[in-house]
Amino acid sequence: MSGAEELKQQIEEQTKVFAELKRSGGDKALIKEQAFLLNELKEKLRIANGGDPNDKKGESSKPIALKTPKGTKDYGSKEMSVRSDIFNTIIKVFEKHGAVTIDTPVFELKEILMGNYGEDSKLIYDLKDQGGEECSLRYDLTVPFARHVAMNKISNIKRYQIAKVYRRDQPAMTKGRMREFYQCDYDIAGAYDPMIPDAECIKVAVDVLTQLDVGAFVVKINHRKILDAIFEVSGVPEAKVRSISSAVDKLDKLPWSDVKKEMVDDKGLSEQVADKIGEYVLLKGGEELLAKLQSMSELMASKKAQEGVADMALFFKYARIYKVLDYVSFDMSLARGLDYYTGIIYEAVLVEENVRPTQAQPTATKANEVKDGNQEIDETQIRVGSIAGGGRYDGLVGRFSTSKRAKDKDSGKGNVPCVGISFGVERIFSIILNRRQAAEIKSNRTMVYVISIGDSLLEERMAIASELWDNDIPTEFMYKVKPNFKRQMDNCDNEFIPWGVLIGSDEINQGVVRIKNMLVKAEGESKDGITVKRADMVAELKKRLQMQMQK
Amino acid sequence: MSGAEELKQQIEEQTKVFAELKRSGGDKALIKEQAFLLNELKEKLRIANGGDPNDKKGESSKPIALKTPKGTKDYGSKEMSVRSDIFNTIIKVFEKHGAVTIDTPVFELKEILMGNYGEDSKLIYDLKDQGGEECSLRYDLTVPFARHVAMNKISNIKRYQIAKVYRRDQPAMTKGRMREFYQCDYDIAGAYDPMIPDAECIKVAVDVLTQLDVGAFVVKINHRKILDAIFEVSGVPEAKVRSISSAVDKLDKLPWSDVKKEMVDDKGLSEQVADKIGEYVLLKGGEELLAKLQSMSELMASKKAQEGVADMALFFKYARIYKVLDYVSFDMSLARGLDYYTGIIYEAVLVEENVRPTQAQPTATKANEVKDGNQEIDETQIRVGSIAGGGRYDGLVGRFSTSKRAKDKDSGKGNVPCVGISFGVERIFSIILNRRQAAEIKSNRTMVYVISIGDSLLEERMAIASELWDNDIPTEFMYKVKPNFKRQMDNCDNEFIPWGVLIGSDEINQGVVRIKNMLVKAEGESKDGITVKRADMVAELKKRLQMQMQK
Structure with a gap:
């Protein structure tokens, strides 16, 4: 059999396979692939019959779209040079604090991811079912980390991880909201004495942001238990806590009147309850706020409030030793979205762009000024100044633990308490890149x-x-x-x-x-x-x- | 409306959505997600009605599978410490040669990947169609690199990239064949004078493998044009060239008699043609092989052979200057699988495990010995000793170029010639990790x-x-x-x-x-x-x- 004959036979077979596949309404992508293979065989036959290999008549005339998928981009060598400097600076701080690194796959079993992100789980990228397990691209690095700790029965680890995560969100490239982006996490897992690792996370945040020279910033802190107590004593129904909490979180961009309106008109809270919440969540300041809270007898009747305030008292003691008090603002309106936080929460925000951080300015921050009264909030706008955030999450590892006791008790086996911080490296990258002239960046190391x-x-x-x-x-x-x-x-x-x-x-x-x-x-x-x-x-x-x- | 009533209403709505979705035979994963949301609401109602939040009756009783997806794994801190040392050593060599790095997304438009991998395209991971473009996880780093060069109209770049790639292959974890694994590529793109960048790739390979101390190795080299000429003068039909070429490539593990049998019995080649191929492809040696080839008048009548031999003569001249001649073996049986190679091809193989590379041993290599006569070849077994490979691929960027001239002419605008090398870092990682006692690895940098x-x-x-x-x-x-x-x-x-x-x-x-x-x-x-x-x-x-x- 000659080569051409063999090819003809292959084309015949392939044509049959292809027709059957189309007839049975098979998978679209598979049909495309099979059509491609068929075309390839025909092209080979054309050449075997003396056709000019450089004459691409057999090829589809439609040109290939020369682009990266929506919401993704390439990073060129100058960008990578800046990015690599940023990563190295961050890693140096992490390792100075004794952290190790781990690596997890870019996709996880779908059921591992489900149930952690509330409504945002619709943003998770799934892999096509090509036979086998259902998998999804990771949405963050925290859930894979908790899975890793539970799976390997690790009782304590201080780890960092810098890797890409995936969200099928509407991209806004100019605002830096991408579908593929880096996260940069530092977490301390283990049963330790209260607030010691928590305070170190703030020390790490201050060290990283100072060394990166991102501009003046302030680290807002609050405590989930104090927030819970505020909602409890104000009389917020359990089922509304989450939506009211997210309204409170908008106080960094909206005036109280707008937030109250949202609570009453949209979320169905009584005006009286809303006003009571307002008494608490508008408070902000430094260490002196502790005494103020301790003097509020109705609040302090709550066991949760007592625990939260005791934690915060310890925090301020340790923050003073670590010389980070000047960077910290105790802000009762900071709520943070994620469900899994159980203790201290924090968020670092830029207070004024293009100002070098000679001294932090924890008061009079631009981030706290009202930008507009628009109720239709673009989430990326709200957090435009946010460059790092995190908190304590004592229950997440337990969720993955196979041990029964972990699910029943806080201190149970397998339920490893965690505290961590995640840096918004994409935003930090934009800030630093904008400051430098692209033309001035040396992307190689040639001497x-x-x-x-x-x-x-x-x-x-x-x-x-x-x-x-x-x-x-x-x-x-x-x-x-x-x-x-x-x-x-x-x-x-x-x-x-x-x-x-x-x-x-x-x-x-x-x-x-x-x-x-x-x-x-x-x-x-x-x-x-x-x-x-x-x-x-x-x-x-x-x-x-x-x-x-x-x- | 109380919180419980609000929840009840939400549950009613969600139940309707869910029932409709199941009735209409909607997407499986979506159904699962919706079921999960429904369960979550029911659980909230239970708690809102005074149920104990620690009592997880509402949760699915089926425990979450605590594992990573098939063919993937986590890397712990000690493994990461070794891996990071390896990457740093490699990067240092790459940057010593002036290379920069770029970053491309982990997934590409599916049509970018299609048509480059032949039958192996069935191993490509696709993302689920959740609306929008069809995307696939990258299969290697070469195609995204070519796409990047074409898309940005880059005329020359020397870049390295170390990143994960994805293949939906049958995993063999013990052999190190994973579905998610690192590739580590160094490529020189640009229209330069012949063999100068090609020789530098071999210099880079020798530097990297020597500095990593992987054991004695030899770099087999051959030239695609010489191979093509051999098949041409031996009388292999055009349509069979690819399958015959892959048979020849097995000569590093099988004796000639087995390979010939495959050509004749399985691939339908005449015995005469097979014997003629054998005269050429069994040749191997050093620089002296050039003269031998030049004396073979039938072969040298082919223009392709003349071009290939001229390239190899230049290569040997440059390899001597770079002091890498001792590591090189000119091996006419090296064919390499990928279609897109157009010039020199090479592959570094370990010659004896656990032997330090004091001096390369280009003759008497274990890799060239026959392991068994079994015709059923496990592809991972064939390349077990292969730790790096690559070659010249002058047409790939042109494939992505929108310029018409690039498709018509070799030297056309947009058709950027490339040569590169890819290191098998996963295999190198196994070798180095096996050599070290896990207990002795310091995973932190704490002093x-x-x-x-x-x-x-x-x-x-x-x-x-x-x-x-x-x-x-x-x-x-x-x-x-x-x-x-x-x-x-x-x-x-x-x-x-x-x-x-x-x-x-x-x-x-x-x-x-x-x-x-x-x-x-x-x-x-x-x-x-x-x-x-x-x-x-x-x-x-x-x-x-x-x-x-x-x-």
Whole structure:
């Protein structure tokens, strides 16, 4: 059988398979795939019969859409260079606090994710059912972390994880709301004495944000038990707690009158109950707020309030030792959306853009000013200043625990208490990227460019580059047999390569190279650089790179 | 309306939605989600009616499966520590050669991926159609890279990317075949003079594998044009070239007689043609093989063979300059599966496990020995020794180019020639992990543990830790008000924390701390360590950490 005959036979078979698949109303994607295979076979036959392989008649005439999926994007080398600096800064702080890292799959069993995100679970990406388990892309890093801790019966771990998460949300690229984005989490899991790891999370937040130099920020803190007690003593019905809590959370952007209106008109709360809530949630301040709360006898009659206030008293003691008090604002209106928080909650917000954080400004923050009275809130607008957030979640690991006791008791086996913080790295990335001129970003780490003056000298350039590589000096040269001198010089400029090793036939004959500072003319050096013996080249360059690093 | 009444109403509505959804035979996953929401509402009503929130009767009694999806796994902190060392070593080599990095989304439009992987396209993971575009998880990093280059009209870039890819293959965890795994790619795109970037890819491969210390390896090389010429002059029909090529590729594990049998009996080749192929593909050696090929007049009559041999002659010249000749084996049986290669191809294979690469052993390699005569080949077994591979692919970017000229001409605009190498980091990871005792791996970077002798001293421990953090010294202490002394000491042992700062009430009263080497007793120090003034603590620790790093 000739090749063409064999192909004809294959095409016949494939045509049958394809027709049957279409007839039976099979899976759309599968039909597309089979159609593609059929086309491919036909194209092969055309070529086997003497057709021109470069003549792509057999190919679908519809051009491929050259784009990334909606809500996703590529990051180019300059963006990646900035991103990598940010990640390294954050990781250094995390590791300074003893954290380790773990890695979990990008997709989880669907049932692991379900039941953690309330209404937002509609934003979860599912994988197609191609046979086997139902899987979904992770929505955050917290639930996979809790699953990991429960699954491996880990009793304590301090871990960080920087990885992408997926939300099938309406993207708003300009606002930085993407369907694929990085999260950057630091969590301490384990049964420890109260508020010690909690205070360290705030210390980590302050260290990270200060070192990243994102601008002035304030860390708002509150306690879930105090909030619960406020709703309890104000008389909010159990079933309304969640929606009232989310209304309260809007106080960072709306005036009290608007929030009250929402509670009464939309959520069906009585005006009296709303006013009572207002007495509490409008309070904010520093450590002195503790005494104020302790003096409110109706509130303090609640056991939850007592526990929450005791936690906060400890927090302020520890925050003073960690020298982070100046960054903290005790804000009774901070509620945070997620159901799983059980203790302290916090959120770091920028207070004024483009102002360096010389001193935090915990009062008079722009973030607390009213932006507009519009009740139709765009959630991304509300949190526009938020760059980190988290809190204590003591029940989540227990949810995944197979141990019965974990589900029954707070202190049960398998129910590992956790506290953590998540940094909004995408927003931090935008802030830092906006501040820098793209043109000024060096995306490579190349230190030396080997340049030929006038001649080819390819083999000599290769030999020099190879020697420099073997001495751990990042080096490039132009991949041309006859490189243009000006283009070699331009490459150094464009890529911010600081040192040139220049050779011409004179240098080769004399056994020397010229070393030239390509970016700044060093003192005492001529514009042609200095000439050193070829044997001294590596030592001379190392000395210069060392000096540069110390600057 | 009371909260309970509101809930009842919600449950009624949800019940209707759910019934309608089930009746209409709606999406399975959606039904599950809706059922979950209904259950959640019922549970809330139960609690609103005074039910005990800790009594989880309302929850589904079926426990959640505590596992990661099939073919995926978590990586714990010790594994991540080893992995991170490997990545850092590789990245350092890549950046030494001037490479930058980019990031692409984990999923691509399905049509971007289709048509690149032949039959293996059935292994592509698709996302569920939840409205919008059809997307699939990336299968490798090469196709997204080509899409990125075409989309951004990049004319030249040297980039690396280390990221996870997805294949819905039958997993074999013990063999390291996973459905989610890392790829680690280095590619040079751009129109350069022949073989200069190609030779650098081999230099990069040798540098990476030597620095990772994976064991003795050899880099097999061949050229797609020479292979094509061999099939042409042997008389293989065009339509059979691909299947014959894949048979030839098995020569690293099967004897010629078996491969010939496959060609003749299974692939329908005449015995005469098969024998002619055998004359060529059994050749292997070093640079001297070039002269041998050049003397084969029938082969060299082919223009393709002339081009391939000319390329290889240049390659050997450059490989000598880069001092990598000793690692290279010119092997006419290397074919590699992927369709898109157009020039040099290569594959690094381990030649003997657990042997340090003092000198490469390009002859007598175990990888070339026949393992068994079994015709039923397990593909993972064939490539068990393969740890890196790649080649030149000049047409792939053009496939995505919107420019017409790119599709018509090799040198057309938009058709950016590429050459690259991909490292099998999962296999490298297994090799290196197997060599190390898990118990010996330090997964954190903590350098100091602050220890209380006998007393609580929590605030003092916190203050010391805070001071050390502020001086960039990675520090931990026990999150207990009254820490057990032995457990503090054990933590240092278990976590390989080298330095202890010990305090007791005596030390506090005298304004001193004790610094003790927890792992090795330093010379001239008592077993209790040395006592320094509290004010000198940071300087003293920095000095010791510096000394440790220089060792």
